[in-house]
Amino acid sequence: MEHKNKTVVKAMTLLNLFLARERLSLGDMIELTGMPKTSVYRMVCSLEEMGFLDRDENGMYALGLLFLQYGHLVSERLDIRKIALPIMEDLRDDVDEAVHLIVRQGNEAMYIEKIEGTQTVRLYTAIGRRSPLYAGACARSILTFLPEEERDAYIKKTELVPIASGT
Incomplete structure (x- = not known):
């Protein structure tokens, strides 16, 4: 400090x-x-x-409520969100499912945008919610594409046990 x-x-x-x-x-x-x-x-x-x-x-x-105002400003000013939004909408229209945009922040993923699908069964996610990189498909997609050394260090640090496929 x-x-x-x-x-x-x-x-x-x-x-x-x-x-x-x-x-x-x-x-x-x-x-x-x-x-x-x-x-x-x-x-x-x-x-x-x-x-x-x-x-x-x-x-x-x-x-x-001032935090709501700040949160909205941060969300609106994220360049990645502005770029991704039209692509997310197209993807949602193609697959008729919810589409989430997340970013890595250290050893966590943070949801920064979501577009709901029209399906009746929905997964609850909230903008600003954090998730460990091993929890949930979105966060795991970030973990999957980390450089091998970084991914292995993360797994070792969180003491995750790999799940054997086909069992």
Whole structure:
């Protein structure tokens, strides 16, 4: 953390708690982060005032709608999404199935676009959802085409057991 601003890191630590939880109390945030009560209180007040957090009538906090605006902007500004969208639509029309666009982010895949098919049975996926590279057909397609050394290192690190074909 040589070049990171400690206040920003602490504020992001608070916001990252909401990746796993929909709502948190001030006490929850203090307990989960181990940060001093006064620091958490000041940061939460600032984040709420700026629209990053919303507080309900019970004093529970949730991510603010400002994140929806940021998320939409990020999605709209992704060049790969703009390029892929017409191709995805053509593919969906050809096969009448949902089409997903994912990108690799470290050892995970992130869904950045999807187009639903018209089939009644659907797989639930959400834009922004992350998945390990070994989980799901989309993510596995990235894993499959990694350079052999990189793929082998990933498999060894995640301790995946290869499934024998034909059994």
